[in-house]
Amino acid sequence: MTQDMIDIVGPIIPSLRRYARALLRDAVAADDLVQDTLERAIGRWHQRREDASTRAWLLTILHNLAINTMRRNNRRGVAVAIDAVEESTMATLPSQEAGLAQRDVLRAVAQLPEDQRTLLLLIALEGVSYAEAATITGVPVGTVMSRLSRGRERLRRLLAEPGETAARPMLRSVK
Amino acid sequence: MKPISDSDLQAYVDGALSTVRHAEVADYLDAHPMEAARIGDYIAQRDAVRAAYASVIDEAVPAELNIATMIATRRNGRNGTVVRLMQYVAAVIALLLIGGVTGWQLNTWNHPRDAGLPALAREAAASYAVYAEDTHRPVEIGANDSAALNDWISSRLNHRLAAPDLSGAGFSLIGGRLVPTDHGPAGLFLYGKRGRTQIAVLVRPMGAVDRNARMRLEHTDGLASYVWADDGIGYGVVGPLPATALHPIADATRQQAGQS
Numbered sequence: 346m347t348q349d350m351i352d353i354v355g356p357i358i359p360s361l362r363r364y365a366r367a368l369l370r371d372a373v374a375a376d377d378l379v380q381d382t383l384e385r386a387i388g389r390w391h392q393r394r395e396d397a398s399t400r401a402w403l404l405t406i407l408h409n410l411a412i413n414t415m416r417r418n419n420r421r422g423v424a425v426a427i428d429a430v431e432e433s434t435m436a437t438l439p440s441q442e443a444g445l446a447q448r449d450v451l452r453a454v455a456q457l458p459e460d461q462r463t464l465l466l467l468i469a470l471e472g473v474s475y476a477e478a479a480t481i482t483g484v485p486v487g488t489v490m491s492r493l494s495r496g497r498e499r500l501r502r503l504l505a506e507p508g509e510t511a512a513r514p515m516l517r518s519v520k
Numbered sequence: 521m522k523p524i525s526d527s528d529l530q531a532y533v534d535g536a537l538s539t540v541r542h543a544e545v546a547d548y549l550d551a552h553p554m555e556a557a558r559i560g561d562y563i564a565q566r567d568a569v570r571a572a573y574a575s576v577i578d579e580a581v582p583a584e585l586n587i588a589t590m591i592a593t594r595r596n597g598r599n600g601t602v603v604r605l606m607q608y609v610a611a612v613i614a615l616l617l618i619g620g621v622t623g624w625q626l627n628t629w630n631h632p633r634d635a636g637l638p639a640l641a642r643e644a645a646a647s648y649a650v651y652a653e654d655t656h657r658p659v660e661i662g663a664n665d666s667a668a669l670n671d672w673i674s675s676r677l678n679h680r681l682a683a684p685d686l687s688g689a690g691f692s693l694i695g696g697r698l699v700p701t702d703h704g705p706a707g708l709f710l711y712g713k714r715g716r717t718q719i720a721v722l723v724r725p726m727g728a729v730d731r732n733a734r735m736r737l738e739h740t741d742g743l744a745s746y747v748w749a750d751d752g753i754g755y756g757v758v759g760p761l762p763a764t765a766l767h768p769i770a771d772a773t774r775q776q777a778g779q780s
Contacts (some may be wrong), residue, residue, distance in 0.1 A: 346589055350591065351587050355587050362585070366573060381582055384590065416678055447571060460680070472534075474536065490527050
């Protein structure tokens, strides 16, 4: 079992870390979440269905743990300093040329309701299929589609709000 | 050709369509510039999210997340179970002693009723007193729009829930609202019988105390309430009824909450 598990799970870990970081927007908390996920996965390895995708199975464990973590944080009212955190999680600094500034997008994603945010990240970031997303979040595929649709539209509106663009630094051309 | 649905457009963004269908959607978008702009925005969103986290994949995985090490540690952990158990027992005894002493000292100035189920019971009774007695506008959203009510409360509490159905006990939903408490927002659902409000159900996330707590009876200002907490969500069922009449209603609420 051991080698089997190392070979299958090892290559999935980077993707779990990415999803966790996007969900929690905190690199340390995200890795803690992945660690909890892996510990559970080791304990329940024999319960895994051979025919199902191991990645979807791991994401399901992670999703359930993440929901608890996020609700706990929410209850404590811990306000994550978005500006401080996002800078460190960003791959590249936002460029004015990019179609959408990453910082604005991440800020808007953070404002989505939890159910829409998790689905959007699973699908857009991790590229899971709609059927897998339904399994992971425990809702029917129809609900996945409607939440995804609502999430994307809400994100679009958030990004179109004038307040968002006004906060952006202005570039002035200097002659 | 099948008409283009919203699901087709979402799947277009995600590259989840067959080649044929993909081409059909592309044609449709060519003919509908407004839709094309919207879908273009979705694709830009997706790309921005991907770009923001792309580097995580290339980062070295921290040592704590090495799966081989984790499996090995777990195995050793089993062999050393007895030693660990003893250490654990010793640690628990030490913590209990510290906790007992500290708790005794804290007790003098930190009132225990400010948290956990007693606080929830007080908040439930206070909300009942304010809103159930209100003859003009007891609820913000009425029972006829219960889906919107459930969505609203769920999104503010960050927890999917629905107004319990108490018709089995003869009480019909009047509606509900969001109410402030010392522990953040709470959902309040009001129920009535023969046009009079008689039951209020208060739901909110628990703080650090009583995250899982058995149902118990509290009395606040002459109002009986049953309060409990499951998985960090606290419930209070309150009304000017005898405790014996309130208890089955609380049981029904708890049973439905467990199913959602």
